[in-house]
Amino acid sequence: MxxxxxxxxxxxxxxxxxxxxxxxxxxxxxxxxxxxxxxxxxxxxxxxxxxxxxxxxxxxxxxxxxxxxxxxxxxxxxxxxxxxxxxxxxxxxxxxxxxxxxxxxxxxxxxxxxxxxxxxxxxxxxxxxxxxxxxxxxxxxxxxxxxxxxxxxxxxxxxxxxxxxxxxxxxxxxxxxxxxxxxxxxxxxxxxxxxxxxxxxxxxxxxxxxxxxxxxxxxxxxxxxxxxxxxxxxxxxxxxxxxxxxxxxxxxxxxxxxxxxxxxxxGVGAIHDKEKTLTMRFYQGVRDIPGVRVYGDFSGEHSAIVTLNIRSYDSGAVADALWDEYEIAVRAGAHCAPRMHRALGTVDQGAVRFSFSWFTTEDEIDTAIRAVKALAQE
Amino acid sequence: MxxxxxxxxxxxxxxxxxxxxxxxxxxxxxxxxxxxxxxxxxxxxxxxxxxxxxxxxxxxxxxxxxxxxxxxxxxxxxxxxxxxxxxxxxxxxxxxxxxxxxxxxxxxxxxxxxxxxxxxxxxxxxxxxxxxxxxxxxxxxxxxxxxxxxxxxxxxxxxxxxxxxxxxxxxxxxxxxxxxxxxxxxxxxxxxxxxxxxxxxxxxxxxxxxxxxxxxxxxxxxxxxxxxxxxxxxxxxxxxxxxxxxxxxxxxxxxxxxxxxxxxxxGVGAIHDKEKTLTMRFYQGVRDIPGVRVYGDFSGEHSAIVTLNIRSYDSGAVADALWDEYEIAVRAGAHCAPRMHRALGTVDQGAVRFSFSWFTTEDEIDTAIRAVKALAQE
Incomplete structure (x- = not known):
């Protein structure tokens, strides 16, 4: 997994x-x-x-x-x-x-x-x-x-x-x-x-x-x-x-x-830096994929989260495909954040959240990028 | 212990x-x-x-x-x-x-x-x-x-x-x-x-x-x-x-x-029976020791607890002696049960509670009885 x-x-x-x-x-x-x-x-x-x-x-x-x-x-x-x-x-x-x-x-x-x-x-x-x-x-x-x-x-x-x-x-x-x-x-x-x-x-x-x-x-x-x-x-x-x-x-x-x-x-500093590197690697890998829309502002401070949607695909269906086809565990749906989804205009679609930790590897990031790319081409 | x-x-x-x-x-x-x-x-x-x-x-x-x-x-x-x-x-x-x-x-x-x-x-x-x-x-x-x-x-x-x-x-x-x-x-x-x-x-x-x-x-x-x-x-x-x-x-x-x-x-029945046997063994071993007063009614249903005091000794001092001299862990004091201590008349002294489990052994019970006996003779 x-x-x-x-x-x-x-x-x-x-x-x-x-x-x-x-x-x-x-x-x-x-x-x-x-x-x-x-x-x-x-x-x-x-x-x-x-x-x-x-x-x-x-x-x-x-x-x-x-x-x-x-x-x-x-x-x-x-x-x-x-x-x-x-x-x-x-x-x-x-x-x-x-x-x-x-x-x-x-x-x-x-x-x-x-x-x-x-x-x-x-x-x-x-x-x-x-x-x-x-x-x-x-x-x-x-x-x-x-x-x-x-x-x-x-x-x-x-x-x-x-x-x-x-x-x-x-x-x-x-x-x-x-x-x-x-x-x-x-x-x-x-x-x-x-x-x-x-x-x-x-x-x-x-x-x-x-x-x-x-x-x-x-x-x-x-x-x-x-x-x-x-x-x-x-x-x-x-x-x-x-x-x-x-x-x-x-x-x-x-x-x-x-x-x-x-x-x-x-050290919290080292954890932060590694998570930031992983997050930016994933963000840069997915942001320009045709059909992918990434949410949030990556110009400033950011936590180890990249949330996106692919075309108008239901976020739950995307998460299920990531799990079934790639064994990648992410979270779809509403994330207990109703006001934020309203602000983003994603109430119906939900969104697919990728979130990283100190133990996430660059290989895992790259596999996830390839998976998003493949799903966006379907 | x-x-x-x-x-x-x-x-x-x-x-x-x-x-x-x-x-x-x-x-x-x-x-x-x-x-x-x-x-x-x-x-x-x-x-x-x-x-x-x-x-x-x-x-x-x-x-x-x-x-x-x-x-x-x-x-x-x-x-x-x-x-x-x-x-x-x-x-x-x-x-x-x-x-x-x-x-x-x-x-x-x-x-x-x-x-x-x-x-x-x-x-x-x-x-x-x-x-x-x-x-x-x-x-x-x-x-x-x-x-x-x-x-x-x-x-x-x-x-x-x-x-x-x-x-x-x-x-x-x-x-x-x-x-x-x-x-x-x-x-x-x-x-x-x-x-x-x-x-x-x-x-x-x-x-x-x-x-x-x-x-x-x-x-x-x-x-x-x-x-x-x-x-x-x-x-x-x-x-x-x-x-x-x-x-x-x-x-x-x-x-x-x-x-x-x-x-x-x-089986809960087996646990209950074993704990009852242990409890009654301890109760029968301590109840007649001169200077020991046991609280509660043992004529009917009873949980795996025997609470007592020795003479007018402070219950905390007795618990400390049990721990220091015998490595027996019990609980003294007020047990978060203020109304019950008032009913028993033990507000000032507190009481020493011995409580047993499925994993308690008869040897441990017997050691505890001997310890109470020795402390009551001091």
Missing amino acids: IYLDNAATTLHKPPQVGPAILSAMETMGNSARGSHGGSLDAAHTIYDCRCKLAALFRCPRPDRVVFTSNVTEALNMALWGLLQDGDHVVATDWDHNSILRPLRHISQERNVGVSFVHADSNGNLLYSDFEDLMQPNTRLIVCTHASNLTGNVLDVARVSEIAHRHGALLVLDAAQTAGSREVDMAAMGVDVLCFTGHKGLMGPQGTGGLCIAPGVEIHPYKVGGTGVQTYRETQPVQLPVALEAGTLNGHGIAGLSAALDYINQV | IYLDNAATTLHKPPQVGPAILSAMETMGNSARGSHGGSLDAAHTIYDCRCKLAALFRCPRPDRVVFTSNVTEALNMALWGLLQDGDHVVATDWDHNSILRPLRHISQERNVGVSFVHADSNGNLLYSDFEDLMQPNTRLIVCTHASNLTGNVLDVARVSEIAHRHGALLVLDAAQTAGSREVDMAAMGVDVLCFTGHKGLMGPQGTGGLCIAPGVEIHPYKVGGTGVQTYRETQPVQLPVALEAGTLNGHGIAGLSAALDYINQV
């Missing part, structure tokens, strides 16, 4: 991830639920992973790294926990249903207004909209760091400056960027960073979380046992337990921690 | 669990996010696990098995998704903070009344309270199947009959029983069963879920992408995606599925 669906999940993981999970399965009790060796082993492993994530994302304190089961849960937690009655929020056409649906539900349950920054037909956000949409009651701007459809990358510092100048927070969805490019909360001015462990961080599924800047308080979302302060009737207020009810995915976190070791060894 | 903290998490897993996770790490894409081999592999593995759980718990349809990251999330989902303004709920002194804290938060955010069935100093629930506490607006009774502190087991059919006669639902927290004793939703009359994967089911951490009886509708809690119905602004209504936003813990679910194969091979 040539796996080019890394924006959905990375299939190829660093060699130490599996053994780290296995090792944890043999030694790990329940973190923070006891003081015996098994429990302490779990606590150390989890704390260690918090420290690595804090360092990677420049989150000032490891106790402000909160684990969740995926980035969707992290975004639900951030949005439900920050938005109160009477607030206003600015989101964008880039955003995934992991942002859009929580906002829709919150706006129904609480009196919260939502405005959207639009994207043009190249998928570029109209940055001037951010400024225009800010209101006195705008609590936060939420946006994905890179569109999961086009791969266009947000100018985070620019958006953060607007948010902060208006007294609002910036919640950044790093689902498509964490591990693949520099995500520096401090330098970029990110107040809440939401990440997933199983994509660019190359860890197991069932991991993810939030990094929360000092001074930002998120009201508890999922509540329950924490192993501490049992007699307190409400959720403890200190991080991370304020947002971490129930037993964490210790085994998965052990795998994520091992993946972070690998990333630190290779 | 003699691991007797299985009520917190089972450390010893069936031999096929680790390899199943490793195998999934090598083949699994993102379930329901594509139609290539990797994605279908994930979808099959997850669906297969739903089928096994539905069969184990006698949930009539696999699509009514919903995965979460732990039982706490399942309970939050059930309670937030069922309780509306003006409702009333009956809970019990047995309940863990995974029930108590969601109820507290819900009662604060929505106009929901909460009444509690009390336990006596043996830890037995006063069943007549259930009937007395029912009100015309009682939406549900929620209770744990077995106290995580005393091991006393609920007469589920009795409570279910009361709930249903009053037009209420029964939400059962099977954190301490799933995998270790028969949990038959149909026969017991359970409307929503909440379970965790890493305790009696002997799977990895980061797994758990709900089984939802036909006709019971739970309002979505965590919302976001589902890989289907992208253009729908709110969460899709059909199960399981209505309650499963974002990427599932496919790797963990693969491990859980392997654990279920082991459980099915051994």
